[in-house]
Amino acid sequence: MTLSSAMHDVLIVGAGPAGLTAAIYLSRFHLSVAVIDAGDSRAALIPRTRNHPGYPGGVRGTELLQRMRLQASEFGVQIHSGVVERLERDGEAFVGSLVDGQVRARSVLLATGVVNNRPRMRDDLHHEALERGLIRYCPICDGYEVTDRRVGVIGTQTHGYKEAVFLRMYSRDVTLVAPNAGHALGIGERRHLGELGVVLVDGPCDPLELAEASILVSTPSGLLTFDTIYPALGSVIRSELAISLGAEATEDGCLVIDPHQRTTVAGLYAAGDVAKGLDQISHAMGEAAVAATAIRNDLATRRDLAR
Structure with missing residues (x-):
């Protein structure tokens, strides 16, 4: 995927279970979605998860992510490998800066997760x-x-x-x-x-x-x-992009969200381990579904989404 100068409806930062779930939902809402993946989802480190519903015998984390990527691609989602190093506001839009370009979007979902110590x-x-x-x-x-x-x-x-x-x-x-x-x-x-x-x-x-x-x-x-x-050595919460925009976070760095996964910055949402929660794949997916629906509805109040 080559980064486009076009305005996207949603920029998703992170392609773990939360980010990919949101991408599937948002693309099926007929929204234009840009997904940026640093390639280090914690889910990829799981040798086999046995409590994820629908997988008797368990599933490797890498296989689960691969299946979710394939499902997202069925609806036109493309994933760009890279790291969003900076996130800024440009009027009502957001600009994410990477080494090889920039991506512009009307809203942003952070699904950046955490790193275990x-x-x-x-x-x-x-x-x-x-x-x-x-x-x-x-x-x-x-x-x-x-x-x-x-x-x-x-x-x-x-x-x-x-x-x-x-x-x-x-x-x-x-x-x-x-x-x-x-x-x-x-x-x-x-x-x-x-x-x-x-x-x-x-x-x-x-x-x-x-x-x-x-x-x-x-x-x-x-x-x-x-x-x-x-x-049991704690973890590093990847919330710095949101905090740099003024988003409120807990003492340990988890982003503060409302019941619809909105952060305290308008147009900026969070799902998965970067927000305060259970740190479970199923929970992250549920948060992503809530966030995607809120994003669609919030965008609808800003412009006509009728096809």
């Missing part, structure tokens, strides 16, 4: 660990798969505490390992973890290593062996 380990080992299920990032998605296994959570403070408590429903063998030095937990949190039988281990963690059927965590108290590690 990774534990210390080599990139190739991290990729292998994901493929083998030795590292997992979403207990809601795949906690079922670690039922009665040896589970390690790398994290501390409230985030690490909550993840360890959540995973305890699946396994009696849960260990919370501090990523750096000692744990930063409240007295009540320590007491509750103790009541649940969650083991606390101080860090720092050396770079993680893989064994034949397990993942290894080296700590000052010794080498720990787990069937699966869940990093």
